[in-house]
Amino acid sequence: MLPFDLTEYQERLLQTKERMAERNIDVLLLTDPSNMNYITGYDAWSFYVHQMVAIIIDEPQPLWFGRYQDANGAKLTTWVYDENIIAYPDFYVHAATDDHPMDFIGEILQQIGQGTRRLGVEMDNYYFSAKAFARLQRALPNATFVDGDLLVNRVRLIKSPTELSYMQKAATIADKAMHHGLEAIRANVRECDAAAAIFYHLVSGTEESGGDYPSIVPLMPAGSNTGIPHLTWSERKFQEGDSVIVELAGCYKRYHVPLARTVSIGQPNDALLKLAPIVTEGIEAVLQKAKPGVTCSDLEAAWRNVIARYGLEKEARLGYSVGLGYPPDWGEHTASIRKGDNTVLEPNMTFHLIPALWYDNFGIEISETIRITEAGAATFTNYPRELIVQHPFLLNQHGGEIS
Amino acid sequence: MLPFDLTEYQERLLQTKERMAERNIDVLLLTDPSNMNYITGYDAWSFYVHQMVAIIIDEPQPLWFGRYQDANGAKLTTWVYDENIIAYPDFYVHAATDDHPMDFIGEILQQIGQGTRRLGVEMDNYYFSAKAFARLQRALPNATFVDGDLLVNRVRLIKSPTELSYMQKAATIADKAMHHGLEAIRANVRECDAAAAIFYHLVSGTEESGGDYPSIVPLMPAGSNTGIPHLTWSERKFQEGDSVIVELAGCYKRYHVPLARTVSIGQPNDALLKLAPIVTEGIEAVLQKAKPGVTCSDLEAAWRNVIARYGLEKEARLGYSVGLGYPPDWGEHTASIRKGDNTVLEPNMTFHLIPALWYDNFGIEISETIRITEAGAATFTNYPRELIVQHPFLLNQHGGEIS
Known part of the structure; x- marks a missing residue:
């Protein structure tokens, strides 16, 4: 079941431990599902309850902590030995009592000698x-807590060949879903029906590569709401003359x-044309x-x-590092393409470059996901990089007949 | 755009303030997107950055705090006056600096006189x-912080007539998506293609009611993995003899x-039949x-x-209060149907009753979402409450021809 060779996981663990050592972190407690x-x-999809992967700097194997009913999933989908998969009983979940899963996890960490590190x-x-955090501190009163946020995310910045091959498959899925999604966006079609078409193709994927769920659902502001980037869809029907923004991700x-x-x-x-x-x-x-x-x-x-x-300004960042992700975000929360972010580009970093312009009553988004190459940058998808125009009753530019 | 009458929002706010008063909470800071x-x-879908709704007990209007690019969405989708919608600049988002959105929000709360409450x-x-939390405490050193977790969730336990009408529409969508999903689950079909069919119908909904995205994607463990409830889908093809669990929600x-x-x-x-x-x-x-x-x-x-x-035991809870939700969960995190939860049932409480049985190599899930009525309980959906059997080359029990 593992999507990567064991050696790749070992390399990730090694790089993480190097960064832990630099920061004198003895035990790194990961709660971000992407980092886990x-x-x-x-x-x-068990991250709606508390769970954790603990990396102990002088132990070869991480520990997985989670809910009892999820432990078999950890045995199935990870390379962690069964004895390092530690489950808490169900009464800790959304407890009616004062119990909290971090009481349990903290007690185990104490028992295995990590309580003073x-x-x-x-x-x-x-x-x-x-x-x-409060419960973990209470359970481990003699530990020293330091902020390890984004430590693993920074290891994730540079993608391996296998990671890039997965992103290339995701790109093919993104192209296909965008094609079918834009085909579905026509006057008198409900927004939800176009969203359904997009979802179908994101999840079905291609014949070669089945799709996974994206960490953010398709965002689809329409008409005078195109200046509001994070709206989803409604039951409203598209109207002739509407513009519609579609932001999606193949996964x-x-x-x-x-x-x-x-x-x-x-x-x-005229504004869009300009x-x-x-x-x-x-x-x-x-x-x-x-x-x-x-x-x-x-x-x-x-x-x-x-x-x-052209006399224009943009308030928000232009983009961000992207790759592995779980809801609610596909961004990696490390490098952003913005003024003052001095992250130095290296080969095989990947970014979603989305220099959108939003105004009170309209907006425009045209984006590319890019990879830094040895000598420059390359895009992942092949979708025409332009304002797309659906002409009713004519063949559209992608060769599909619009009825 | 509001899905409920203004009077219903006022009633919710009133009930919330009553509970705040009981607990001597002057200002309730909501960060749960469902409660917001x-x-x-x-x-x-802006909850991947920090945002908040603040209810001040002696002010008629809540405050909305969020990212600059999301402020127009707050103006569009809420009944909050524009002057109470307060946006922070984009450099606070996943900042390369030490800035945090809660620095900004804390400073505003201080400025408007809430810093000692x-x-x-x-x-x-x-x-x-x-x-x-750490940053909010730093920004408001003279405030007293108390745990207001689940305060609004408890108001949400009893549904209004309009909320119930929305759940009834969601139930119709759930029935339809389950029907089409199970139709798609056949030998030699990829799991992702069945998931795509389910997603299509969840999002498209019915002619009368367009679907919204569920807070959890369809869960679809198959074969020997049916004992692992929170697995999603893969590219694997279903095999003759597989059992498959489908857990979904209409929304x-x-x-x-x-x-x-x-x-x-x-x-x-035999195990499933038993x-x-x-x-x-x-x-x-x-x-x-x-x-x-x-x-x-x-x-x-x-x-x-x-x-x-029958000599059986079950480790996990049987169900939980359900209704309004955002990823990663559709559960309300209040009442659970479990030993020791002494929540007293009242009319128009709603629960997902999911008494699943999971073993190492197989499992079974048959669930119902129920409403407590004046005299008993009623289910929302009409799907046959039984183990579903797909007989190839025969008409299945729902009348669809299986090719």
Whole structure:
């Protein structure tokens, strides 16, 4: 079942331990499902209850902690020995009592001699709540807690050949889902029906590569709401003249390739016609600038120089490191393409470059997921990088007949 | 855009403030997206960044805090006045610096005179990380923090007529998606293709009611993995003789009705044939027992008495309160149907009753989402409550021809 060779997991563990040693972290307590997966392979939708992977710097095997009913899943999907899979009883889950899973986990860590060491915890992760931390501190009063947030995420920044091959499969799925999704977006079609078409193709994938669930559902603001990027869909029917933004990600074995496009149902308005070539010119400038040795901040400057010539500004970051992910986010939370992010690009870093422009009553998104190569940058998907126009009753540009 | 009358939101706010007053909470800081939605209507996939709704006990309007690019979504989807929608700049998001959104939110709360009051925070919510709490404490050194976790969730326990009507629509969607999903589960079909069919119908919904995304993706353990409830799907093809568990939820305007069934591709094995009637007998016993005045613990006892007669035990809870939800869970985290949960049933409480049995190499799930009525309990869905058997080359029991 493991999606990577055991040697790849060992290399990840080694790199993680090197970073732990640099920061004098004896035990790293991972609660981010992406990091748990990255280190052990663990894959299940069990992260709605507390769980953890503990990396002890002088032990060869991580420990997996989770709910009793999930322990067999850990045995199935990880390379962790069965004796290192430790399950807590069900009464800890959303307990009516004062019990908390971190009481149990803390007690085990105490029993196995980790209670006086320096413990790294992922302080700003969704799956490490304020209470989880409080209970862990109470259970381990003689431990020293340090912030280990993003330590593994930083190891994840540079992708291996197998990771890149999974992202390439995800890219093919993204292209296919975008194609069928935009085909479905027409006047008098409900937004939910277009979203359903996108979901179908994201999950079915291709004949060669079955799809996985993306960490974010398709985002689909339409009409005057296209300035609001994180809306999903409704039962409303698309109207002639609407523009619609579709942001989705193909996902293969939890690896994501996001892709955003803006489509106009019929003739686009003047604002979109004006903005689309500026955005694509800006993307081109970033792609030209991107190569090893350049910083994320340099990429932002390349974009800003382009749009400033047109009198435009952008408030939000242009993009972020992307790859392995679980809900609620496919971003890795490390490098962002923004002013002041001095992350130096290296080969096989991957970013979602999404230099969207949002205004009060409309917006435009055209994005690319890119890989830093030895000499520059390459995109993962092949979808036309332009404002897409659906002309009713005509063959559309992708050769599909629109009825 | 609001899915409920303004009076319903006012009633929710009133009930919340009554509970705040009982606990001497002056300001309740909501970070659970379900609770933010319940109080204000806010609906967008923006919860991957820090955001908050603050209820000040002596102010009529809540405050919404979030990212700049999401503020227009708050204006669109909530009843909160525009001047109470407060956005932080983008550099706070996954910052390369030491900035954190809770620094910003804490400073605003200080400025508006809330810095010395008793503040309730949702200590065990996914979206209130250990770091969020630490930064809020630092920004508000003279405030008193108390655990306000689940305070609004407890208001949510009893559903209004409109909430129930949404759950009924979700139930219709669940029935439809289960029907099409089980139709798709056949020998030589990839698991991902069946998952895609389920997703299509969950999101498309019915002609009358477009679907929303469920907070958990369809769970689909197959074959010898049916004892592992939280597995999703793979590229593997189903085999003749496999059993497959499908747990899904129809969702309408964020309200969920979960439904689980076990299907056998061809002749079921003896274990399933033995267990299925025990599970349905146990469900029937729970339904007979359920009525206002009875406790969740009583329901568990009714189940336990049935299965004990067959020499069986069950480790995990039988079910949980269900309704409004955002990823990663559709459960409400309040009442559980388990031994020791003394929640007293009241009319219009709603539960997902999922008395699954899991063993090392197989399992069975047959579930119902139920509503407590004035005199008993009623189910939401109409799907046959039995082990489903797919007979190849025959008309199946739902009238669909299986090719």
